[in-house]
Amino acid sequence: MRISVDFTICADHGQCAIAAPDIFRMDDEGHLAFAEYPDDARRSEAEDAADACPEQAITIID
């Protein structure tokens, strides 16, 4: 599983970090850091995060 984030539309809301804290994290400045190749076992969390993003900036690429 590969995660892609479109940083031209990411607005640092942090909803992904709430929905899937093992994959997405907000740093001290409030910007997104994420695991690009998380374990396949985390697929449903990753989908929850992609769903929850208000800007729909997250894509899960197989």
Added chain:
Amino acid sequence: MTTSALTPEGQTRSDTVLPDPVLPDPVLLDSVPYFDIADPAFRIKSEQVSAARGRSWYARTNYGLAVLRYDEMSQLLKHPKLRQGSAAWPEHNGVTDGPFARWWASWVLNKEGEEHHRLRRLMNPAFSPRLIGGLVPRFQALANELIDGFREPGRAKFMSEFAAPYAARVIAIMLGLPEEEWPVIAEESTAIGLAMGITLRTELPRIEQALANLHGYADDLIAARRRHPRDDFVTALVKARDEGGKLSDDELRDGLVLLIFGGFDTTRNQLGLAMQTFLTHPDQWRLLAERPELGGKAVEEVMRVNPTVTWVTREALEDFTFEGLNIAAGTTVHLFSQSAGTDPRAFGAQSFDITAERKPHYGFGGGAHHCLGHFVARSDMSEALPLLARRLTDLRPVGEPSWLPDSGNTGPVTLPIAFTPAPR
């Protein structure tokens, strides 16, 4: 001279105007503007605020700072040193205990950290964008059914004949409630909506009665799903409580009441405010009728200039400095979304144009507490507005509308309209 299309009293047409005036007052040139935001006459959509925005990105108020410009609001909306500021709202209005204060404290909006995240994760699935696509035909059918049902030809009481039933029936659809129960949802939620503004204290008994009624409704619903589980969101939440231990009984019933209320009041108001804006822009209404694919952009443009939630609050978690201003821990920061949304620095001269490419508005807030239901709201309003535009041509005001106070979720209470009916 700035004129606003947004005054409820006048419904004046919006002209292309000059940018915010820079006031040449030598006495006040270096001083920061000040607002008394507890004054019932205070209006975000006033010249006082737009003039202040021309002088300064922020103003001082009797309850902390107000942020007036788009750029600064963008940065502060999700700032890591700020938390949601609304938890103290009832206390600020002299409501320190009782059922409403307790229910308010239970809101996912008023929680932080892991307690917040756990509740948010449980509620997210109800409003997943993956569900919404399949519901679009139902939203369209609902809008047409309501328009078909207007009692008088060429006339409508927009709030009671469209906005309220549409918003209530959409929330019923989303939560798996029977659509015919929409009047309960509408009536009780409307009363609770009075708690969002300065009417909280004066209307507290009515608010608490409505809250008791909705809690009773939620309890019946929970019991029904325990007896007969379904493949729906309420059943999923009940199972999360009963099988997963992921939320308590109180969180379950309080959360359901919040979802019912939260989905209704805002959407009803926002539809009414959309009509208010289009009533003064008939060219844009005709355009939307001809080009229904502009529905989504129409919703965004309405929410930019005329949102139901005109401001959101934050509270400083610790001392920090922002653009040279020292903000002390505990300071309330009022983010004036409607002022940011009409900031000429971001959006040029005042205009309403559903075809324009715009920066994002903040009518749904932002950050950890970004509106949970925004996909549904955007979708259902994007379907309703073009349908209304096509079927209610020559839209014009008739009689006198009445308005909620500016201070809470604002919008029309009544909005009589006239139009020339066009077929489906």
